[in-house]
Amino acid sequence: MQDKVNLRAAFDSFSDHWNPRLAAELNGQHVRLAKLKGEFVWHAHENEDEMFFVVRGGLTIRLRDRNVTLNEGEFFVVPRGVEHLPIAEDEAWVMMFEPARTLNTGNVRNARTRTELDRLD
Amino acid sequence: MQDKVNLRAAFDSFSDHWNPRLAAELNGQHVRLAKLKGEFVWHAHENEDEMFFVVRGGLTIRLRDRNVTLNEGEFFVVPRGVEHLPIAEDEAWVMMFEPARTLNTGNVRNARTRTELDRLD
Numbered sequence: 001m002q003d004k005v006n007l008r009a010a011f012d013s014f015s016d017h018w019n020p021r022l023a024a025e026l027n028g029q030h031v032r033l034a035k036l037k038g039e040f041v042w043h044a045h046e047n048e049d050e051m052f053f054v055v056r057g058g059l060t061i062r063l064r065d066r067n068v069t070l071n072e073g074e075f076f077v078v079p080r081g082v083e084h085l086p087i088a089e090d091e092a093w094v095m096m097f098e099p100a101r102t103l104n105t106g107n108v109r110n111a112r113t114r115t116e117l118d119r120l121d
Numbered sequence: 122m123q124d125k126v127n128l129r130a131a132f133d134s135f136s137d138h139w140n141p142r143l144a145a146e147l148n149g150q151h152v153r154l155a156k157l158k159g160e161f162v163w164h165a166h167e168n169e170d171e172m173f174f175v176v177r178g179g180l181t182i183r184l185r186d187r188n189v190t191l192n193e194g195e196f197f198v199v200p201r202g203v204e205h206l207p208i209a210e211d212e213a214w215v216m217m218f219e220p221a222r223t224l225n226t227g228n229v230r231n232a233r234t235r236t237e238l239d240r241l242d
């Protein structure tokens with residue numbers, strides 16, 4: 001059985017950006033925690049919906065036709081197939097909920113692609 | 122596309138206990154919000170893992186062999202098949218992740234069973 005997770009302690013346990021940690025796994029889905037800062041890369045996930053929940057700070061999710069601005073305590077689901085670009089002007093702490101197979105950069109491969117996720121201690 | 126959800130506003134929009142609201146749906150999973158107060162009922166979900174994330178207040182999840190105490194900002198996954206009894210001495214605001222097919226009372230049917238969930242406005 002997986003231990004309970006304290007978000008504050010979990011986020012305090014790492015400091016790098018755009019490197020999601022695996023916090024929990026259930027029903028073939030991942031709960032991932034990431035610190036975001038700056039601009040990511042435009043990408044889409046062909047078969048995976050992706051939920052972004054802002055634990056601290058603020059996050060803008062640019063879509064091709066509009067921006068979704070998320071503040072602490074807000075979440076948004078990017079539907080499968082929809083191109084998006086996460087941007088955090090200041091550091092944001094984000095919890096993501098998505099299928100375990102989801103690649104962080106979706107249909108794009110670059111230096112920020114993480115094929116293996118570190119699990120939280 | 123589903124609108125973003127502000128947790129504070131979402132929880133302010135209802136006041137009854139043990140009546141989960143559907144806040145979002147993705148990848149065949151539900152994000153449900155519920156206010157809990159008092160003791161629920163011992164039950165298990167045969168084929169569904171269930172995640173409890175405490176947004177406000179505190180929640181004790183009794184298992185047959187121990188208790189898991191969750192405070193604000195903490196979450197726990199109850200694995201499929203594991204009997205559990207959620208208890209909130211004072212009102213707790215809880216976000217749940219679980220498969221869309223999950224019945225709130227699992228293998229038990231009683232007055233608290235919700236076969237249809239209200240969707241958040």
